[in-house]
Structures are given as C-alpha cells and as structure tokens.
Amino acid sequence: MSDAANPASPAASNNGARSIHTVDARTKKRNASEKRFKYYGIAAIATGVFFLVVLLGSILWNGVSAFQQTYLEVPVYLDPERLDRENPSSATTFTYNPLIAEAVWERAQELGFGDEFEDEGGMSPLISASAAAIIRDRVIANPDLIGETIDVRILAGSRVDGYLKGRVDRDSASRDRNIDVAHLELVDAMQENGSIRKVFNWDFITGTDASESRAEQAGIGVAMLGSFFMMLVVLGLSLPIGVATSIYLEEFAPKNKFTDLIEVNISNLAAVPSIVFGILGLAVFIQFMHLPQSAPLVGGLVLTLMTLPTIIISTRASLQSVPPSIRAAALGVGASKMQSVFHHVLPLALPGILTGTIIGLAQALGETAPLLLIGMVGYIATNYPDGIASGFLDPNSAMPAQIYEWAKRADPAYYERAWGGIIILLVFLFAMNAIAILLRRRFERRW
Amino acid sequence: MYDTPFRAERDVSAKDTKIAAREVQVYYGDTHAIKDVSVDILDKTVTAFIGPSGCGKSTFLRCINRMNDTIDIARIEGLIEIDGEDIYDRRVDPVQLRAKVGMVFQKPNPFPKSIYDNVAYGPKIHGLAKNKAELDEIVEKALRRGAIWDEVKDRLDAPGTGLSGGQQQRLCIARAVATEPEVLLMDEPCSALDPIATGQVEELIDELRQDYSVVIVTHSMQQAARVSQKTAFFHLGNLVEYGDTDKIFTNPQDSRTESYITGRIG
C-alpha cells in the first residue's frame, strides 16, 4: 500500500498524459482494500446486532411469562362458625386455609376427581400459601362477608403456574414431592372448566418480595420504590455536587499540579470497580457513621459516589463544548466570571449536563455490586414503606439486587421472575435514555 | 503642503492621547510575547495594529481591557493608562474596566439569545437602565450605532445567531457600544466576513471614530489602510513602527515594516 514503493511514471504512457479512463493497478488495489474494509465494518455491525437480538430475544423469551400469573376461581364459603364476625382478625390464616382447600376440593369433586385425592388436604399443592392471607385481608376489611359464599380469585401454587407456563410437566411432576401427576390432571380439567386461568400479573409489578416457597406471590414493586428513593438521593446529591465541581474545575480553578491531580483522580474514579464503592460505603456510612443498614439513603449515598465521576466528566465535556467565544463575548461586555458562567455558559451546557446526569442515573439504577455490600439485598421488604422518611430509611431492596436475589433462589418460578425483573429494569433504562435523547434534541442549540 | 479636505479628515495631530502604554512586557509562561511596547493611542481615532501572526498585536490589544487576566500563565509588566489612570492598578476591577473598554472579536459571537437580549445584556448587568422603556431606548440607540437597526427592528425577538455573518458582527459591535464604552477594541473583526459585509463593518468603524477611540487588529493591510488613521506595526513582540497610516503605507521608515507591507520575505 505504500505510495512511495511504487513510483508511477507518467512519462511511460502516451505523451506523458495518463488517461483517467483506465484504472491503474494501484488504484484497483486501493479500491479493493477500501471495499474490504467496508465489509469488515458491516460484518462487525451484523455480529453486534445478532448478539443484541439474541440477548433481547432470550430476555423476552424467558421473562415475558412472569407478567402472567395463574389464578384459581372458586366460590369460597366463609363459614361463620369458624370465623368470628365480631372479631374477624382473631382468625389466623390457618383458619382460612381449610376453607379454601374445601372450596377447591368441592370443585375437584364436581369434576370427578374425588377418588384420586383423599380429602381437601390433597388440594394444597394447587393453592398458594399466600391465598389465605389475601382472603383474610378481604374479610377483615369487610366482616359482613362472613357467612356468605364469595367468588374469589385465589393465587394458584407455583407448580400449577409452572405447569400452565410449560415449566412443569408430568415427567417432572412424578419426581416432585410438591405435586403429583393427578394434580396436573385436575388442573387440566379445571382449566377446561374455567376455574383456573392465566391473567396479567399486576402484582408482579406492584407487589412485594415473598418467601422462598411462595414464588407465585413475589413482585418487584417495593424494590422499585427502593430504587426510586435511591435515585432521588443520587440525583439530589450528585447533580449539584457534580455540576458545582465541574464548573469550578472548568471555569475557575487555576491550572496547576494540584488541579491536574484532582482531574486525573476524577477520571480514575470513573474506572474504579463499583464493588470498591460498596465496601467504602459499608465502612464509612454504616460502620463509621452508623447509618441504617439496607436503607435506600445509604444505597443512594454509595451510588452517588459512583455516579459523581460520570456526571463530572460529562458536565465538564459539555462545558468545554461551549465555544470560548461565548465566554469572551460575555467578559467583553463586562460580565463577571460568574455572570458569564451562569448567564451564558451553563444554559448552553445544560442539555449535555442533563444527558450525562440521566446516563449516570441509569448506570446507578442498574448497579448491583455495591448494594450487596451494604445489605440492600436478600429477603428484606415485605411491605411498602409508609411515608417519605421510611422510604429513605427503612430497609429496602433495589431492582437489580432483587433480580440478583431471585436468580439465586432454588425455585424455577423465581428464575422466571428474575427475567421478568430484568425486563422491567430494561424498560426503565430505555425510558431514561430516551428522555436523555429527547432532552438533547429539544435543547440543543446551534451557535 | 497643500491641505486637501480628505487630508484634513485624516489629520489626527490635534487629538488627545486616550491610552498610553509605557514599556509594556507580556510573558506567557517563559515566552516573552510583548517586548517593551510604548505607544500613545489617540482619542476619536482609529488605530490599526498590523503584523504577522504571533507578533503580539492581539496580545497587546487584550492587555488594554485586561482580557489577558483570564489566562493563568500570562504576566504583564509596565504601565498602561487610560485617561491617565493605570488600568493595572490594584484598585481597578477588570469588570468595570471592560465596561469602559468594549471589545469585538474575530468571529462574530452573538449570544444564542434574541437580538434584543444580546444588546440589552451589557446595560442590564451594569445597571444602565432603570426600567424597560429606558432599556428599549438604549437597545435601539446601540443598534442604530451598530448600523443594523433598520435590518433588525422588526425582529428583535429573533435569535441573534440567525443573522448573516456581517449582521452578526455589527450586532456584536452594537452590543459592545451598548455599555457606553470609551474605547472599542476590535480583534480582526472582519476576518470571517465577505467583502460586502467587511465594507459595511469598515464604514461603521469609520463612523464610530466620531465617538470612540477605536483600536483594530487586522491581518489585512488593506483594511488597516482603509479604516485607520494611525498604524502600529508589530513584529516578534516588538512595536517596530507607529505612525500616521498614510505615512506607514507609502513610506515606512523601518525595513521590517517595508518588507511586511509590500509582502516581502522579511
């Protein structure tokens, strides 16, 4: 490819004039290599697109089913002899469990499955352990229901759910202590009859985490709130601190060894593994400052540390992209340094700053490792935080940590929920990136 | 010598000194950018700084409104006085100085705001207007001075960046005069403009001479010849020659000036 290696001699052709109608060997070679390079590029992009499609495809394939949940629809007779109308909360879920089991047993008998199962006790694999609590809550809210037969939608057991979603089949059920093949026959019949149905699973989006054995009840809602409060902390701290730092470093700080050192360190911080921030948070915020463990406040603080370099770097880049002529113009008409920054430079840099901030937040939203270290993981939340303060201070989880936790659990139903959680997380990330792009489009100025 | 009317117009011998520089030295780090420059710049006169790139003419211009303060490594020695007051005195706030010494830059650099806001910004931050009506008046006056009023009076809310290059530069001049400066510094104000726009800006500069002491840095010797009454030739940080423009362009005394003006390899 070296031009010098092949000295073209124009004198060789007619009258020293080279025709541009005949392509010479060197040009051919050059064109060929250019074409080759183009194909390499296309191949690289195609590979990338292929993997992206595979990734998204597998996420959707595995995760979409989490958004549907199987329910039993049977009339439950709320026996007034076993339930106290005057004091409905005196009856525990242990009282309700047989009521539900009887209702399902009745339906089973109607469908001619009386022989396979001895009594209503055989129905328990079909019913979620949390079903009783749901009915109990309803009765406590409205004690007049006692003595009536109500049509309720009862959460089906996770094996039933798995069967309807194809996770469980007769072969695996035969080896499963929790469910028998006979149950599956019953489920088939009930499905035909309409008393077992798959419906859209709002509880997965809004619900709380559940225990190891109640995969069917688990939702990501509380973890979402945890993430939300964390993001509030991150936004509230890292945006002002990051922007102030950037403005100072970019516009005011003298350029000397010390500020150089700070700059290098900020760049380095951006490359520090997030787990390091986690252990730092554990040591400083929890062990030294004794802030509550597992609280979104602490998670937010740790993520703030992690997000700051991103925000500082992107803010400085967008400050730098404001043409110096604007600063000169402001100074030229007698604006002070600060006026020039706040009246002219910052408004022009704002879209870039916001974009950087949102991308930083998106990064923080998806971060798991530091949360593991400060305990924002595991089976933590059972209830929604009541109020803002508890939102910040009560132990909670975060979406990625919740997903990690689910993925760890043995029940394959949780595996499905982990994928579902990832879909929700991705939706959030896409939404945030879309907002970033929109902001940039909207506020981008030409000068 | 016979005095033609146009010669009388160019005669600046009766003008007062506005800016007096004495033995000014500028260092950028270890680089000695301006060496021992002493010059008297007259009031109500256009003074052109010419010289090859890197000769220090822009640097010296930026000393006059202390724009070099914004460069950390710049160090200035010597004395620069405006109306007899040392501008590097410790009591001088550069912000106040820059209200008195306006500046127009090489590239038209209107703020990405409306035409009105561009001009109104200076008066606003200096508190020159008590109310909106007064501000309107200042803006109109400045735009008229900038010889652009007729072109923009119907669209004061339009962005200043939407104007043509020449209009933008005149807007910048209007912005600079809006703060009622006494000295106008122009750093190659026409280098980004086409000849027609350049002509308009030059005409404007000639008009501004009635009220201001104008100092213009230019790479175009023809421009210096067209608009200025006094010309200073800088070379390698030295002020080689300073004198009446017609003298510099017909009969320079220094061979370096001669070489530069006639386009020779100096």
Place this chain on the structure above:
Amino acid sequence: MSDMNRHILSAFDRDLEGIQAMIMKMGGLVETQIRDGAKSLETRDEELAEQVRQGDKAVDALEDSLNEEAARVIALRAPAASDLRVVLSVMRMSANLERIGDLAKNMAKRTSVLSQLQPVNGSASSLRRMARDVELMLKDSLDAYIQRDAELARDVIARDSEIDRMYNTLFREILTFMLEDPRNITACMHLHFIAKNIERMGDHVTSIAEQVIFVVTGAADDLPREKVDRTSFDPKYSVQDSEE
C-alpha cells in the same frame, strides 16, 4: 530591485521587474531619439530625421503598454510603500519619456525644414553638444533608477542648470544672428525652438531624476534649485517665455 528582498508572491516580482524593464527599454529608445535627432541636425541628414520622426511611434506605443501594465499591477497587486513608489515613478517617468520623445520628434521635424535653409554658423554644433549633455543626463538618471542611486540622481538634477546656461548662451547667440542678418530669422527661429526643446528635455530628465529620489527616499526631492542665469527673462532681450 537588487537591494530588496524578494516578494513572497514571485509573480509580483516579475510584474515589477517587467514594468521597470519596459521603462528602461523606453529610456534607451528615447536616448537614441535624442542622439539621432541631434545628429541629423548637425549633418543635415533628412533621412535620419525622418527615421527619428517614425521612431516616436514606438515610444508612444511603449508608453501606452507601460501605463496599461502599471494599471494592471495596481489593480491586481495593490502595491504599497516602495512597490507603490516604483509603480508611480514608472508611470510618471513614462510620461516624461514620452514628452522627451515628442520633443525629439519635433527637433527632427525642424531639422527637415532647416536642411532646406541656409546653415547658420556654429549653432548646430552647440545644439549637438547640448543634446549630447541631455542624453547623458537621461542615461545617468536611468542608471540611477536601476541602481537606486539618489546621489547620481541629484547630480543629474544639478547638471540641468548647465543645460539652462547653455540654452541661454544659445538664446543670446541666435538673437545676435537674427540681428545681424534678418534673412537668418526663419532658420534662427527653428534653431531657437530646437534649443528650447532640448532645454525642455533637460527639465523632463530632471523630473525623471526626481522620481529616482522619490523611489529611493520616499519623499520628493526638496533641494533648492535656483535659476543661475535669468537671461531669457532679462527685459533687455525682451523675449516672453511662457514656460518655466
């Protein structure tokens, strides 16, 4: 050009050198015109006189193209300082040379007439000497121009008073001839005009020498020059001289 650095734009150098070469060529042509004119007068050579009259066309043509070139250089190169002075001086010099050419032609024309008349004693050789001096002055001023030699130019200017003196002597001489013999009057009138022409040539050469000083110093030469001899203004001779 030799004492100056080259222009960054070499075409500019070529242009300036071109017009200066043209002015030198024109100068050489005019020198020949003077010499031949004077020679034809002395030798009463009508053929040579005719040649001189024809030769003026070439001088005029050269002046036209020189002015054109100079205008082109001004328009395209925007000369300043010394370059501007070169162009200006070339334009002025070409005008002077053209006038000298005209005067030489006029001399040749009168020579044709004179050769038909009775020769007047001695005056022709005086005129020839005078023409010779002017020719030398012209040569020196052109040399001064090429060498940018202001001293030589000043010398040429100083020598013009010698020409003036010679003219005045001739003036008296011719006057005497006319007083002696009225039949000489026609010839003497022509001789006087020729003398006057040569004296005018001297003035134009002086002007060329002044251009040399202008090119070199950038200022018009302001040396005081007095008329050493005011014969032609002496009422004793009662001749009105409209020029000078």
